[in-house]
Amino acid sequence: MELRHIRYFLAVAEEGNFTRAAEKIGIAQPPLSQQIRDLEKEIGFQLFHRIPHGAELTTAGEVFRERVLAIPAKVNEATEVARRAARGEIGSLNLGFTGASLLNPIVSRLIRTFRRDHPDVTFKLEEGNSVELRDDLLNGTLDIAILRPNVNDPGSILTYPLSSEALIAAIPKSRDPQPDCDEIDLLSLKNEPLVLTPRTIGLSLHDTAIATCRRAGFEPILGQPAPQITSIMAMVSAEQGISLVPECMRQLGLDNVSYKQLRTLDIKVSIATAILKDNSSPTAAAFVALSRKISRVGKSEAKHPDEI
Template sequence: MDLKHLRAFVTVAEQLHFAHSAEQLGVSPPTLTAQIQALERLLQARLFQRTRRSVALTAAGEAFLVEARAALAQVERALETGRRAGRGQLGRVDIGYVGSAVFSGALQAQVLHFRRRWPQVQLGTCELPTAQLVQQLEEGQLDVAFVRTPVVLPSSVASHVVARDRFCLALAADHPLAGSGQALASRVLAGEAFVAPEQGLGLREVARRGRFDPHIVSVPGSLQAVLAQVALGAGIAVVPSVLVQVVHLPNVVYRDIAGAVIPSEVAALFRRHERAPAVRQLIQQIRQVKCPA
């Protein structure tokens, strides 16, 4: 028995007319009769009582109609589930991120927009150090990762910038350089103790401009941990300027860096040849983000 036999039976059971049912199914009346007879032989039961003028369901036919309808409905649900999964409307996407991606709002914007468009796709999120994010992405444990660039990437991983800001300085409020409120030249930072964030681009550029080797006293990891060290007087830090608006810790002040802006970027990382439809939907959404230079 296959689906065409079930559909033939249900159509005849609802129409109670073989000629009309055959026309609806797009088959000849003899073909439809043969399908019903094959089904009756399989079930070893008469499904219809036929006369020259009428067609009626037998008791076996009535009982079988309930199950046949349920079976066809289940098949249709299965087919629709498969179609939706193939379109990326179902499934799961695992996202990793560094904390500054949350501070920038880039991660939230992508997740919220994706959930509105594809509410039945499950999203998993976790915060990890950059090195682990890249490794887990390459190994397939994560599908998309949000990081601060630059990051060394394997050839199988691509990136797309989703947010831009600039670097600034975080200092303890009682630090001698904190009082003026003016932008600080890189050269005046020579000899300072630095608390280094995971992404060291900003600090390296400040040191290059100031022509000094930075004295790094701590590398605590996340930006929150960096600012905590600054608040405790361990040193100063070069951090993304987005923190000025979103993180306010007692005894921490922010100052601009004099000279040309030192840009900072948040990028989404993903596999170049992704096959999972749901993940591809998120990647397509991410690629639509256009950040001003």
């Protein structure tokens, strides 16, 4: 039994006339009559009494109508739900992010916009360092990760640039050699311990910070490592050293921490949207598409010096 048979049957039942029903559904009357005869033959009983001025339902036809009346609407509903699922408008999304990334205005705009535009998507957020997030992508725990890309990322992961921001110095206010300046010569901090995440869990930012110090003309003294960007900032506040961090960290506004642009050094650190190549989730694809759109808008609003 085909859905069109049900639609044709209901049209004739509603109109009580084959000719009017044919006009309503946009086919000729003889083919409609044939379709109804085919349906009656398939189910094994007569649905209509043919009368001089139309057609009326048999007792069996009345019962059949009651049972199939909701079918077209249910099919339409199912089709629309499936169409929304194919567009990524419903479903679930497991999203991972680095500790600093949510402070980036591009990232917060991305998540806010996606949740507003996809209110029926179930969202689960997970924080981790970039290495953990890559592992979670690979083992299927995450659909999407917002992380700092590096050349060692496996080929099975696709990354799309999302945002880049200046690398700045975070200094204990009590150790700031130029408290009245918004920028600082990084070389003046060469004797201060540099607090970073261990390279094993923060490869990109760790290597960029070391390279920036060398570019400024000195080999940094590495202080006690910290596992997360927030713990790095806490150690800076506690006068355990300085750090080089993304500019978005200014938003933390920690006590006893000064943030300074690097004089003569215009270094950028990047974050990207990452997804497995073989991820077939329409919801994940919709998130990536939005991230690329928002990234393009962000780039048109900002200047982009060379990155390390």
